Amino acid sequence: MNHSDSVGIVVPQSFAFDTPLRLQNGSILPHFTLMVETYGRLNADKSNAVLVCHALSGHHHVAGFHSPNDKHPGWWDNMVGPGKPLDTNRFFVVGVNNLGGSHGSSGPLSTNPFTGKAYGADFPLVTVADWVNSQAMLADRLGIAQWAAVMGGSLGGMQALQWAIDYPERIRHALVIASAPKLSTQNIAFNDVARQAILTDPDFHGGHYADHGTVPRRGLRIARMMGHITYLAEEGLGKKFGRQLRSGSYRFDYDVDFEVESYLRYQGDKFADAFDANTYLLMTKALDYFDPAKAFGHNLKAAVAGTQARFFVASFNSDWRFAPERSQELVQALVAAKKPVQYVALQSSHGHDAFLMDDTAYMQAVRIYFNNIAQEFGA
Amino acid sequence: MNHSDSVGIVVPQSFAFDTPLRLQNGSILPHFTLMVETYGRLNADKSNAVLVCHALSGHHHVAGFHSPNDKHPGWWDNMVGPGKPLDTNRFFVVGVNNLGGSHGSSGPLSTNPFTGKAYGADFPLVTVADWVNSQAMLADRLGIAQWAAVMGGSLGGMQALQWAIDYPERIRHALVIASAPKLSTQNIAFNDVARQAILTDPDFHGGHYADHGTVPRRGLRIARMMGHITYLAEEGLGKKFGRQLRSGSYRFDYDVDFEVESYLRYQGDKFADAFDANTYLLMTKALDYFDPAKAFGHNLKAAVAGTQARFFVASFNSDWRFAPERSQELVQALVAAKKPVQYVALQSSHGHDAFLMDDTAYMQAVRIYFNNIAQEFGA
Numbered sequence: 001m002n003h004s005d006s007v008g009i010v011v012p013q014s015f016a017f018d019t020p021l022r023l024q025n026g027s028i029l030p031h032f033t034l035m036v037e038t039y040g041r042l043n044a045d046k047s048n049a050v051l052v053c054h055a056l057s058g059h060h061h062v063a064g065f066h067s068p069n070d071k072h073p074g075w076w077d078n079m080v081g082p083g084k085p086l087d088t089n090r091f092f093v094v095g096v097n098n099l100g101g102s103h104g105s106s107g108p109l110s111t112n113p114f115t116g117k118a119y120g121a122d123f124p125l126v127t128v129a130d131w132v133n134s135q136a137m138l139a140d141r142l143g144i145a146q147w148a149a150v151m152g153g154s155l156g157g158m159q160a161l162q163w164a165i166d167y168p169e170r171i172r173h174a175l176v177i178a179s180a181p182k183l184s185t186q187n188i189a190f191n192d193v194a195r196q197a198i199l200t201d202p203d204f205h206g207g208h209y210a211d212h213g214t215v216p217r218r219g220l221r222i223a224r225m226m227g228h229i230t231y232l233a234e235e236g237l238g239k240k241f242g243r244q245l246r247s248g249s250y251r252f253d254y255d256v257d258f259e260v261e262s263y264l265r266y267q268g269d270k271f272a273d274a275f276d277a278n279t280y281l282l283m284t285k286a287l288d289y290f291d292p293a294k295a296f297g298h299n300l301k302a303a304v305a306g307t308q309a310r311f312f313v314a315s316f317n318s319d320w321r322f323a324p325e326r327s328q329e330l331v332q333a334l335v336a337a338k339k340p341v342q343y344v345a346l347q348s349s350h351g352h353d354a355f356l357m358d359d360t361a362y363m364q365a366v367r368i369y370f371n372n373i374a375q376e377f378g379a
Numbered sequence: 380m381n382h383s384d385s386v387g388i389v390v391p392q393s394f395a396f397d398t399p400l401r402l403q404n405g406s407i408l409p410h411f412t413l414m415v416e417t418y419g420r421l422n423a424d425k426s427n428a429v430l431v432c433h434a435l436s437g438h439h440h441v442a443g444f445h446s447p448n449d450k451h452p453g454w455w456d457n458m459v460g461p462g463k464p465l466d467t468n469r470f471f472v473v474g475v476n477n478l479g480g481s482h483g484s485s486g487p488l489s490t491n492p493f494t495g496k497a498y499g500a501d502f503p504l505v506t507v508a509d510w511v512n513s514q515a516m517l518a519d520r521l522g523i524a525q526w527a528a529v530m531g532g533s534l535g536g537m538q539a540l541q542w543a544i545d546y547p548e549r550i551r552h553a554l555v556i557a558s559a560p561k562l563s564t565q566n567i568a569f570n571d572v573a574r575q576a577i578l579t580d581p582d583f584h585g586g587h588y589a590d591h592g593t594v595p596r597r598g599l600r601i602a603r604m605m606g607h608i609t610y611l612a613e614e615g616l617g618k619k620f621g622r623q624l625r626s627g628s629y630r631f632d633y634d635v636d637f638e639v640e641s642y643l644r645y646q647g648d649k650f651a652d653a654f655d656a657n658t659y660l661l662m663t664k665a666l667d668y669f670d671p672a673k674a675f676g677h678n679l680k681a682a683v684a685g686t687q688a689r690f691f692v693a694s695f696n697s698d699w700r701f702a703p704e705r706s707q708e709l710v711q712a713l714v715a716a717k718k719p720v721q722y723v724a725l726q727s728s729h730g731h732d733a734f735l736m737d738d739t740a741y742m743q744a745v746r747i748y749f750n751n752i753a754q755e756f757g758a
Contacts (some may be wrong), residue, residue: 025629025631124631125631125632182622183622184613184616184617185613185616185617185619185620185621185622185637185639186608186611186613186616186617188622188637188639188640189604189608189616189639189640189643190605190608192604192637192639192640192643192644193601193604193605193608193643195633196600196601196604196644196647197576197601199633200597200600200601201597202581202597218579218580218581221575221579222572222575222576222579222601225568225571225572225575226569226572226605229565229568229569229572232565234563234564234565237563237564237565237568238563238564238565240564241564242564243561243562243564243567243670250404250668252404252405252503252504252664253504254574254578254660254664257667258564258567258571258667260564260567260568260571261567261568261571264568264571264572265571265575268575281633285631285633288636288637289629291622320699
């Protein structure tokens with residue numbers, strides 16, 4: 001981890017909140033915890049703070065390493081660090097594990113104060129708007145009245161958009177990358193299959209698998225394998241694996257014939273060993289439910305009419321799960337509402353995962369955008 | 380079932396073969412059975428026979444009804460019948476359940492002569508080439524030296540192509556619809572997830588679920604739900620279901636929120652109750668393994684160089700599982716090999732399933748093509 005452009009060793013911080021949080025489903029979280037990492041320094045007038053929101057399987061560990069021997073940096077380490085597109089020499093960057101997560105924030109693995117046991121399946125289904133409300137409380141705690149920017153890809157981009165709608169005065173820039181103003185029917189369908197794989201796993205036990213000493217590994221594995229295919233593009237998959245056979249000839253059984261099978265099963269196994277199933281379920285629901293135009297008569301232009309942020313919207317041509325057309329819907333609504341928006345239609349063979357990758361034009365576009373933001377506060 | 384354009388009540392016939400069939404995996408089926416339906420009449424010089432090959436979940440029951448109260452006709456009843464595009468007043472049409480199927484032909488549900496019990500998982504992994512060989516034996520039995528045409532969609536189209544390559548003198552026309560000369564990496568990946576869902580279902584028992592009195596229903600259901608999404612297009616799914624909620628508002632639990640979830644779960648349940656898991660597994664393997672160019676140095680032009688059939692190739696613009704580009708690969712190879720081919724690029728919102736649907740231009744194109752074939756033998 002000896003990288004001069006790394007934020008280096010970072011220590012997660014836990015923030016406890018005792019103010020009750022009213023959730024969109026009508027229930028109340030009497031108190032909750034958010035697990036947070038920060039990189040860079042908040043400047044004197046607190047004008048350089050950037051919130052990085054995570055997607056389905058992300059968390060607060062955005063950049064840097066947790067120990068000198070840590071092999072894997074944070075999930076967006078290529079984007080965030082000294083001299084990187086989101087430059088921690090100039091910006092104070094905040095990463096947060098969302099409510100319902102399983103990486104230290106209140107979620108299914110936390111203790112339910114009413115029962116003294118882990119919430120498990122009883123943790124409420126939180127929404128993007130709930131997350132944004134909890135993030136606003138975090139901003140208050142950090143003394144940040146207004147974010148220089150809120151940024152995210154996929155489900156993270158939805159949070160950036162929701163911030164601009166719900167807290168127009170607290171966000172100067174919204175970076176919405178490889179995202180959509182709402183999921184398509186096909187996306188909802190894929191999410192439901194993933195959930196059904198988990199819900200019908202005999203080790204799921206209605207979400208109380210911890211009480212039974214089990215983990216719905218099979219379901220989680222299948223959900224991830226399927227999800228993983230949809231995050232990639234045929235172009236990238238084809239280039240990487242093609243129809244390459246592991247042993248050179250067909251096996252005529254159900255063991256690994258094609259290299260892509262080996263890769264997918266490995267991804268599924270790894271995820272099933274590391275990720276909490278209840279969190280996976282509720283994250284997919286937050287995706288499905290996200291639809292800020294719904295409260296505005298299904299009129300997206302009306303939904304963004306009150307925003308004050310400037311928008312950066314980016315899409316990737318091979319991303320079929322969050323296709324460029326979906327980003328363009330948002331751009332068109334913003335333009336119709338006379339809101340400032342910069343849209344970048346990027347080329348990549350990486351599909352939806354492109355937002356995590358290093359494609360040059362993408363990195364350059366984000367870098368330039370943050371350079372311009374930095375000039376606003378003279379950094 | 381009172382339709383003047385229906386073939387009416389049909390009776391499946393079982394054909395037993397005692398000649399050993401050598402399979403591509405090296406094993407031998409000492410004897411086997413094929414379940415068959417025929418429609419129309421074979422003409423005097425036996426020049427009007429058309430073989431209809433089925434796809435992943437199909438069978439021999441292509442058209443007509445099995446009883447006066449039968450609610451559902453055969454799977455391609457819109458295509459095959461008196462006055463229909465494949466007109467049974469002029470053609471003698473043969474439908475066959477492929478080897479490894481679970482609708483009466485030898486397959487996992489048949490008795491293994493070596494054990495006296497059902498094959499289950501021990502039924503050999505048959506390939507498209509194996510099917511074509513068994514279908515050639517059926518043609519011999521029916522006295523058909525040469526098919527006027529072999530026709531199929533998806534995996535069925537692969538059989539038509541294989542016929543043209545393996546038995547050039549026995550097929551005058553190959554209709555290859557919504558198919559591909561080989562699966563893409565993404566297709567193989569989806570198939571493997573489907574298989575893993577079944578193989579890891581605790582009720583699968585290594586494929587010998589019958590011995591355990593179980594059915595790997597969960598896995599089969601998930602496989603079908605996922606498959607079903609990929610056979611449809613977002614355009615069609617969006618038109619039909621959009622983000623329509625069953626109860627008008629979000630439930631905040633994992634029961635049915637969106638109508639598309641209800642639809643998919645229903646499709647999954649229906650399939651899991653009706654289809655044999657071992658057959659599903661081996662059919663997906665036949666898809667994965669199909670790659671006729673492999674034996675010709677991965678040169679498709681070389682693979683089709685010996686064909687004598689005229690080709691009809693059709694693709695649908697919204698079919699992303701077997702995209703138009705994949706049909707075009709075949710067309711380009713045929714053109715390069717100076718083979719006669721008619722290619723129809725059709726518009727449809729039905730995705731891969733379009734080959735089973737009634738889109739007007741599609742039906743018209745097939746009708747005209749068969750009209751021209753009929754003129755060859757003066758019908």
